[in-house]
Amino acid sequence: MKVQSETAQAPDLRAMAHAMRFLSMDAIVRAEDGHPGTPLGGADIATALFSQALKYDPKVPDWPDRDRFVHSAGHGSMLLYSALHLAGYDKIDMAQIKAFRVLGSHTAGHPEFDIQAGIETTTGPLGQGIANAVGMAVAERILNHRFGDGIVDHYTYAYTGDGCLMEGIAAEVIALAGHLKLGKLIWLWDDNQMTDDGPTDQAVSENQQIRFENNGWHVQSVDGHDAQAVAAAIAVAKGDPRPSMIACRTLIGFGIPRIQNDRAAHGGKITKQDTDAARANLEWPYAPFEIPQHIYDAWGVAGQSGAKARAAWQARVDAMDPQDRAEWDRVMAGKLPEGWQQTIREAKQRFVAENTPRPGIQASGEMLSALAECIPELISGAPDLEAATKHKRQLAPFTASDRGGRYIHYGVREHAMGAMMNGMTVHGGLVSMGTTFLVFSDYMRHTLRMAALMRIPGLFVFSHDSIGIGKNGPTHQPVEYLASLRAFPNMWTIRPADAVEMAEAWELGLHHREGPTAIIASRQPLDVLRGGAGSENRTARGAYVLAEAADGARRVTLIGTGSEVAVALKAREVLQAKGIPTAVVSMPCWELFEAQDRAYRDAVLPANTVRVAVEAAVRLGWDRYIGPEGAFIGMEGFGASGDYPDLYRHFGITPEAVAAAAEARL
Amino acid sequence: MKVQSETAQAPDLRAMAHAMRFLSMDAIVRAEDGHPGTPLGGADIATALFSQALKYDPKVPDWPDRDRFVHSAGHGSMLLYSALHLAGYDKIDMAQIKAFRVLGSHTAGHPEFDIQAGIETTTGPLGQGIANAVGMAVAERILNHRFGDGIVDHYTYAYTGDGCLMEGIAAEVIALAGHLKLGKLIWLWDDNQMTDDGPTDQAVSENQQIRFENNGWHVQSVDGHDAQAVAAAIAVAKGDPRPSMIACRTLIGFGIPRIQNDRAAHGGKITKQDTDAARANLEWPYAPFEIPQHIYDAWGVAGQSGAKARAAWQARVDAMDPQDRAEWDRVMAGKLPEGWQQTIREAKQRFVAENTPRPGIQASGEMLSALAECIPELISGAPDLEAATKHKRQLAPFTASDRGGRYIHYGVREHAMGAMMNGMTVHGGLVSMGTTFLVFSDYMRHTLRMAALMRIPGLFVFSHDSIGIGKNGPTHQPVEYLASLRAFPNMWTIRPADAVEMAEAWELGLHHREGPTAIIASRQPLDVLRGGAGSENRTARGAYVLAEAADGARRVTLIGTGSEVAVALKAREVLQAKGIPTAVVSMPCWELFEAQDRAYRDAVLPANTVRVAVEAAVRLGWDRYIGPEGAFIGMEGFGASGDYPDLYRHFGITPEAVAAAAEARL
Structure with missing residues (x-):
């Protein structure tokens, strides 16, 4: 031309x-x-x-x-x-x-x-x-x-x-x-x-x-x-x-x-x-x-x-049916509907009452199901991982012929999902969530950065979070991702230890308006650890004492996240049996813990106790919480393909290793 | 069908x-x-x-x-x-x-x-x-x-x-x-x-x-x-x-x-x-x-x-001209040609002799020029950033009509570059390097992971490394990337403080056969800090004492990387002037420092000194080196658009702030 x-x-x-x-x-x-x-x-x-x-x-x-x-x-x-x-x-x-x-x-x-x-x-x-x-x-x-x-x-x-x-x-x-x-x-x-x-x-x-x-x-x-x-x-x-x-x-x-x-x-x-x-x-x-x-x-x-x-448009808005108008005003203001937090509380109660092990991603899928019912503006997607991420098609797909659908078939296109979610969010009127495997978050990493930079919300659920995925092997075992996600300013990275913390993570993610939230979910089943869940969102503190030391003043503090909190609890049993008063701290979110006051942080992680952290990931960043005398039990390199209990033993992420590291430092 | x-x-x-x-x-x-x-x-x-x-x-x-x-x-x-x-x-x-x-x-x-x-x-x-x-x-x-x-x-x-x-x-x-x-x-x-x-x-x-x-x-x-x-x-x-x-x-x-x-x-x-x-x-x-x-x-x-x-092929190889045959055997064995390290040494000497400030990426471009001459199997590329990354077209392009070219015009396609580099590397016979802005490394991040997982070499130069890029603003100011790159197992992340360290980083990157190397380059000019460069590759230690404390036993250790080593050196002057014996440690590569023995590490970063780290990036990971009593001077969030000296002042990354943090801890 x-x-x-x-x-x-x-x-x-x-x-x-x-x-x-x-x-x-x-x-x-x-x-x-x-x-x-x-x-x-x-x-x-x-x-x-x-x-x-x-x-x-x-x-x-x-x-x-x-x-x-x-x-x-x-x-x-x-x-x-x-x-x-x-x-x-x-x-x-x-x-x-x-x-x-x-x-x-x-x-x-x-x-x-x-x-x-x-x-x-x-x-x-x-x-x-x-x-x-x-x-x-x-x-x-x-x-x-x-x-x-x-x-x-x-x-x-x-x-x-x-x-x-x-x-x-x-x-x-x-x-x-x-x-x-x-x-x-x-x-x-x-x-x-x-x-x-x-x-x-x-x-x-x-x-x-x-x-x-x-x-x-x-x-x-x-x-x-x-x-x-x-x-x-x-x-x-x-x-x-x-x-x-x-x-x-x-x-x-x-x-x-x-x-x-x-x-x-x-x-x-x-x-x-x-x-x-x-x-x-x-x-x-x-x-x-x-x-x-x-x-x-x-x-x-x-x-x-x-x-x-x-x-002219304003006149049409003013003439809306009052109920529609209220709903319009609500979604455009980015306010969630009445009752959404009740849904969270009910889920927590149900998880505690059922007391059955659930994969983290299963608990997340159940939260999505429950919340999608009460939040009509919630839009989800999971690039070709709908089944693996437990979407189970609760939501009809958004298609060329059905604009009422709320599940987007992105295809195998993670980067598109992240950027389109950001587009939906800045448009206004929608709550956008997306799910994929944690390893594929690399493909959409820059969209997380853009959300963090813009300080806009966005709920990202990243599943299959560690060597716990087992046989799919190291290509699919994200060992360095927790560190790389924690590096983002303005984003919350939350790794729940059980279904109760997962419910709390969803509450936080939906609440967080000044940046995106990444919820990290396991593929393997996790026991319910928070028996008396209560109505308080303890995850909101970033870290909290899940099990205080018994039979004396605390000498050891074991710190875990996600699936490794259970490892810490078992290590605590070993140490307590030896007469060593040991507490377990669940630490689902570093960013929220850093926002607590000094007194709270010192009470949760007292410097005068031996501190051992356990996480099936690389050490980067953990020295801040364990101090120079502490220990870290985790991954030193990439994972391997094998049955996941074998992998935990192979890489030495066991209650025995945690207990031994603590004992060696007493 | x-x-x-x-x-x-x-x-x-x-x-x-x-x-x-x-x-x-x-x-x-x-x-x-x-x-x-x-x-x-x-x-x-x-x-x-x-x-x-x-x-x-x-x-x-x-x-x-x-x-x-x-x-x-x-x-x-x-x-x-x-x-x-x-x-x-x-x-x-x-x-x-x-x-x-x-x-x-x-x-x-x-x-x-x-x-x-x-x-x-x-x-x-x-x-x-x-x-x-x-x-x-x-x-x-x-x-x-x-x-x-x-x-x-x-x-x-x-x-x-x-x-x-x-x-x-x-x-x-x-x-x-x-x-x-x-x-x-x-x-x-x-x-x-x-x-x-x-x-x-x-x-x-x-x-x-x-x-x-x-x-x-x-x-x-x-x-x-x-x-x-x-x-x-x-x-x-x-x-x-x-x-x-x-x-x-x-x-x-x-x-x-x-x-x-x-x-x-x-x-x-x-x-x-x-x-x-x-x-x-x-x-x-x-x-x-x-x-x-x-x-x-x-x-x-x-x-x-x-x-x-x-x-039949082997017979043809055996019949090759001896010089060609030697070259063939050399490149397929992944051995660099004689004299390449001499090129590094000469570059270091020249940088010291000229003693002129150079942007980190300029020094890297000069290394590429020099090394491309002596390493005929070196293939480079810089997705549509050839000028900004100082490639200056030393190498003719590899095109459909000229297979002798050694610069690949990837277009604006970073992810392709990373994965194609990995393909060239596993093929054998080539030394593959690629350059882009550090912010765009996110787009190719998973290719770095694949190289690290495969434990294959790969020389990645990531330029425009911090708020030092100035006016292009926070979209282009990588504040969280050093942490996210350091999280990779098997990869070396090297952030040189001057042209001498840049030459040493290239030497290390070409030497590293068990994983990729990311060299992080500044856009802004850096003074030569290593006046008596010597022939030893000090960067190979990961961290070293660039300036020892004077007039008494060391009380303060200032640790910097890249462009912030100069900030630490100025802070040292402030502290020494007040009679506080202060050393400056340049720490271009954490992974290499971790590979040193305990005695060396303790000598470089003595725990009984006040340790202050300075880096125009987020804190994640630094607590390991500064200890619970140390200080970190860096970024707490994303950058901003403005003249870069203004930005350093705005974000408080100054010699005065470093000196004050040290003094407050004495």
Whole structure:
């Protein structure tokens, strides 16, 4: 397709785009850092979108039925900031544009989730944004099904570069979006045929049109510097029942002669000389950061129209059936329904009353069943591990033909699940949970990071948590994962010791609003250890004394998590039988323990006792709790394939080893 | 396409396949664990491959020019074990088949890398195997280019299920294999339209034929239960210059009536009743684990033919030019050329002599340049970050038209890079290194795990290592990654403090044969701190005293890594000026420090001194080195976008903070 950079178009659109270009390049020059290629190349696309297509009210950025726009090529963040500024988002005022990449500004190097600023999700790591968008589009359809067209009926747009499309996660979500026929999803591909390394044909041969069509997408190609053509294509895309991809052919770095259509445009440094040259080249008579009023006025039209649409929407909301309205308000506020904690308490009581060993993942599956009944906005998924993770299809699948389903068949696509869950969460209105084996959490690891960075909730259940899986062997035995998950700021990693702690972990995970929660579940059965469960959520303390020392002052503190708490309890029996007063501490969550006050922590783990920790995982991090004189009984390397009791003996994770380590230190 | 399960075919092929089926199901029943679906469904495919196509000599499993076969659907490991047993690999004898999934056997739950057993790579985590195969096919072409058709000229086969094809990594390597026109790569897709969750159409809509063709592959479809048809398709695939995918339509769990073509076949339990029913169904008169001699004989033919081919190959090797022969022997033994360590020493001397600040990644790039000259088998890549990671195109690219290139344009595909590097490494003959930003190591994390699990080398340079990247912000500031990398068994994580330590890190990384090495590089410039570098590799100790306390016995030990060693040195000046004898320990590699003897460790980090660690990352793991009375100065959460000196001040990682923490503890 020929690039018609100078085709006739309404001059105001071209000028509106140039306003973005100069705001962007002036900000980048001022910051002495940033990626000019995308904002210069994509300005016409963004202008078409923000002025002709996107439904938004800049004065009410969190209007629930706004269209969502995800700038997935996050390195080109000035594209988003300049559009938001011109569109009238107060939080991105000119001072913020001038403070691009300055500590404390809202205009960070890469866009950071801030709905009030018009930033729908954090982007930068390539592929995450487009995948979040697919999750948003799923959320829209689910909520539309529940609350109707008058209340939820919006599009989700994503702006993608070549990088996002090359990442593996892209293939996962392109496949799913097509399979699920997410017709209100529209991707704008900035097809500039250039990446940081040079022309894309160094690494890409596939035809994107065929690729997307083969995945059930509607595809168009347009001149990405013709904003009217882009707007027209968006209008056509809206009329098609499939998700749409619009290939917008552009020149990277458009407008700066030195870098235009060159790899240097991607992230190369630009200077005042470049912006001067661009001003001459594009005939832009305005000073740096000067935007004439008529351009602001032109940019303001869409937002004013959005404000009217929002008022009409508000009238529809106000006219809702009161019960529906209450439910709508509740889910959009992220509040759980009355009674959910009663469900937790009942589960704990039942687990104690039944007193039967359950795999951790079985207990988790039972919690999901019970809570799915009382939390209608709970959406789950387990990439092709539905049976192994005890989903047991309590929930009907969400499909192209049934938007009322609440179980998503992700296929064998863990990374897609994580990113789509994040998309659902930032969309609002849903409680998103996902389950897979702990080893496969590596495939979706960066989505956990993004949730933690955004401080958004997300309930991840990672099962088959250690050598306890047995015969499947070391590929499937996660020995280093607890440490790597505990390294995340803002995330809670909870490894329950029994079904009671599992119920408490679910309560915490659903309660945690400032970051994601990873619940780690065993495959092998765990006895109920918390006989007198009580109503207190003891897991919320992070660690607690499960069995105090008997027959004298405590001399030994054994600390365990998950399936190894039972090992510690048996070791305690050995030591007590020898007259050594020994306590067992269950420590399901380090992060929550660290949040307790010093007195509590010292009481649970007294420094003047011999401390021995036991966990079927690597030692990293445990020295903090056992001190220099303590011992750690766990894994020193990867696991092995074999029957799991054999493995525990083989690797020396036994009550006898724990007791011996304690005795040796007395 | 109609499945013609009972079409006429040479009866010996069908019987040969049935031998695989019954070995597999008998072993799974005996183990009371395992995945029957794949070995039963894929037996005809494997029979076609092992008897009609694959070039191998079971008596010399490590013959360098053998065809490679990767069983990517690793859960169906009995497919591989039964084929290897029947094909005559001594290490997989009948005792091993009977010991399937027993601790200590070579027949683990998932195949574990063991060339003597015929297992070319560890598989199980879906997508890894097919991606390894692409790396093997690259290695074959590079070595073919160097040593000629007589010495290196083999095919690489991979057996893939639906799961592998759904994973994002599949899309990355399908794109690359087609782009690079790897014509000697042949994938056999077990197209059974069934996964653990049920029919694939629950999650897949795309047409695989179109998908692969659009990526430059040659595609055929055959009845996967017609071994002659599969063999014929392989012959056609060999004649096509593109990589080939052969869709083999099969029935999962073929032969056991209860589970055939049912999701229960994937990993469901089977019993003696099932194997009895299969014996009746398939008219198999033999007892469990009984294979009649005529079937062993039929299976042995291919290996005998392979032995002849190997003898002819050996004659060609023996006739090589002596210099070529020495080089061939050297690279296949994994030995580095004479003089490589001299290159390291010279670099260290030059860094000291020049005494100019260098970004860590700049120093790494210079090491790459120097070492690439003296190590012709060194292959590098940096997914679309060639400039930022200072590759500077010292190496010509490996392309479809130039197999002599040594820089692989992976595109924006980190996961592909990691898995392809592992494939190149297990192939043999190459030294594989790859570079990306540390934050993107998450995308390829599981490939690091696979390298560590296989105990294979692999040099990974992860750049832009902390808040020192500054304005790009928290999405690109890896604060939790050092901890998560240190959690891996068998991997060395090295974070050099200056260019001298960077040179030493490269020496260690190239030297390390029992696992991968991750070298962590800064973006910001680092002063040379090791003025009198000397010839000793001090980094090899893991930690060492960089600056001893002056004017008295040491009272304070400051410990730093990477860019924060300079912070510690400045803090030392503050403390020494106050009359407090203070040492600085540079601690680039925890794993190597742990390998030192107790006396050395105690001398470097004496417990009777106040210990303060400083690292621009989270605390996890540091308590081991600072003890309960020590202090850690680092990050408590994610970073921020801003100028990097501002960030260091903002997050309190300063010489003053380190000195104050030490003083407060004296």
